[in-house]
Amino acid sequence: MNPSIHLFKSEFFFNSDLQLFVNRCTEDFNVPFHAHDFIEYSYVAEGTGFHHIDQDIVPVQKGMLFVIPVGIPHVFRPASSNVSEHPLIIYNCLFNMELIHKLAATIQEEDIRSHLIDLAKNKVPYVSISDQHQQVEELMVKLYRETSVTGIGSSTMLYTLVSQLVVTTYRQLHQKMHGEQRLPADFEHILHYLDQHLSKRIRMSDLSYRSGWSEKQIGRMFLSYTGQTFSSYLQHLRIQKSRELLRNSQHKVTLIAELVGYRDVDTFYAVFKRITGETPLVYRKKSRV
Template sequence: MNSSVHLLKSELFFNSDLKLFVNRCTEDFNLPFHAHDFLEYSFVAEGAGFHHIDQDIVPVQKGMLFVIPVGVPHVFRPASSNVSEHPLIIYNCLFHTELIHKLSATIQEKDIRSHLIALAKNEVPYVCISDQNRQIEELMVKLYRETSVAEIGSSSMLFTLVCQLIITTYRQLHQKRHGEQGPSFDFEYILQYLDQHLDMRIRMSDLSHRSGWSEKQIGRMFLSYTGQTFSAYLQHLRIQKSCELLKSSQHKVSLIAELVGYRDVDTFYTIFKRITGETPLTYRKKSRT
């Protein structure tokens, strides 16, 4: 291994008999480029940044999962040095090699067992997929909660959740490799992109560039899956998010307008009243009474 790569060893993380470690951390610029003698599943829960992994630098955002084989060097870096305002939050699930052998003895499907063992032996490249229908996110949250508060049966529950995580990840990887996800899969992530970037100027050409679909195809997909045009869907989504902020925050209306993508407050007022039938201030007052 390259001497410039820091090695993280199993004994730093694994204390329980299950040989499993799960955490939720905010990434910074302090952790060095490192490898480890265990298998790691890392899920991007919030924020954006970059994953330096092996020889690659991968832009990351919420919903991405990486499976990092034993011995592969990597490190996450947030997009901004101001980590308090723009955090990059990752769920990490670490597997000791002993647990990998137990899991491979339990999982029935030969292909999944072989894939798991190959990851442990560093015989396959790292995995990068986007979470489909938030299945992986739900499993990561359950794993984190179960390890945070130990209860009766926690070891059995964790073992079951880990099996689900491995199988769910393998299914989505298989779908990605064989092109089985289809238009609805791609469209789900177009909707996720809109939801996560409402404060930005979003054009149809941006979605086309990110998804590989033509603007005409994307337009048809919006009508098919939402019953609205792209512009109408985006407008309603922005107003929906502004309603949530009006109810849950003390932000001024002008700031809320900016947070959901409106640079002109008058335009925001006009569209808000047309869709909700009320002004933003009236809506805020009613929602709090």
Template sequence: MKSEYFLHNHLQLFVNRCSEDFVLPFHAHDFIEYSYVAEGKGFHHIGEDVIPVTKGMLFVIPVGVPHVFRPVSTNVTEHPLIIYNCLFNAELIHTLTAIIQEKEIIQHLMDLEQNQVPYISVVDHNDRIEELMVKLYRESSVPGIGSSTMLYTLVSQLVLMTYRQLYQKDHDEEHHSTGFDYILHYIKEHVSNRIRMSDLVRVSGWSEKQIGRMFLRHTGQNFSGHLQHLRIQKSCELLKSSQHKVSLIAELVGYRDMDSFYAAFKKITGETPLAYRKKSRAQHSGQ
């Protein structure tokens, strides 16, 4: 996707609010994109990653990094995935140097523009990023007196807030990432067992509240959501690589109730386990 298709005004800035579907292909672009999940659930295919997304997640996509959002269901009327997008290129970065005084933040934007850094993901815990996105969208949609100044100010705030949260996250990770990595490892090792939050409290020494915050910060999901996706991911691997019956696979990934397994599997993959296995084997034999 090219800048001239979106950034044809004097501001070199484009803001929209859209409902994602299955039409837009996996794509890259020559501008920086800040994308905020405003409503619904789905998946963000970005680079080589597939990330489950929910309301409150913000992604910063550098120039040249391919990505696409997909809703959780093909029925986008009942299960919409609403995204706010803020797009700009190097020309706007140059303009923002008059507002943003910190050289390291300007360098951060230049690194995004020159594809020198990976994509960024943060979680909007206090709704401040959503407020900025809504203001950007309204000001862009219905310009008023001083709209240029207002939009540049709002974009600067968005950049600064994201950068500050990213820095704070990195600072926290210096102290906590090792402990949280142990929690993730513990879950993977015990995925076939019943895992409760009290077990994580016991093995980490953290409180339930601390663990909950770390899950949101590091994975964008709560504990139960992360565990469910991990179990379904493991079941997908077993369906592709083994001859085990579906009932045994469900047990191996921690489900004792088949109805719960089938419901979780279809919710996350959109297919039944048997349909998933059949399609995977057909794809493998066709390679």
């Protein structure tokens, strides 16, 4: 594993026979980019921000659930540095292979058990879904309450709730994989255009001219399909591309800033640090250790 990626180990979190850890936390810029030797279900309960996971930067908002396999590095970052006024609150449910074996008696379907084992063996990519009808949120809240104040039958209740969380998530993932609608072709063209012309000045009016949609329509499409405004999406796309260039090229930071559309390097530095929590030079150094 890359030494710049911290490894969180099971023994730090699992201090009982349950082999299960549930918490509710407010994300900040202090937790390092990390991987772990357990499976993690993370639910966005409040606020907005970004999930840096593997090589992706995913905008997050309330109702999003991530299932993170063993060994996949990630970290959540809030959208604002003022976390007291604009918190990003996450519920986490952590467990390892030992608990999977215990759940096997409850989870009868072979496909779901195999999915859990693949997550534990880092054989599948991370999962990202949107909660339907607040089912996942309800389960996360119940799990958190049960672990916070244990009582008679807590172990049975917790294993039942974890099984429900796994099955509910798998159902929604299955629906997403088999019933998800494609983006409108014109909107795909817009996203492709942005990806290919990051070095240029791009305005909403340019996209309107190319697509034939009004600026208001385009704005609604960005919110609907990306969860972000046009300007926010473009800004984070530029930072994501700059991360790739910092990792994989020898270009100076000033040139990278220009290649992704920033004419003022100070602005680039400020936006990069706000989104990633690091300066471009620090990020480059860590990515090459």
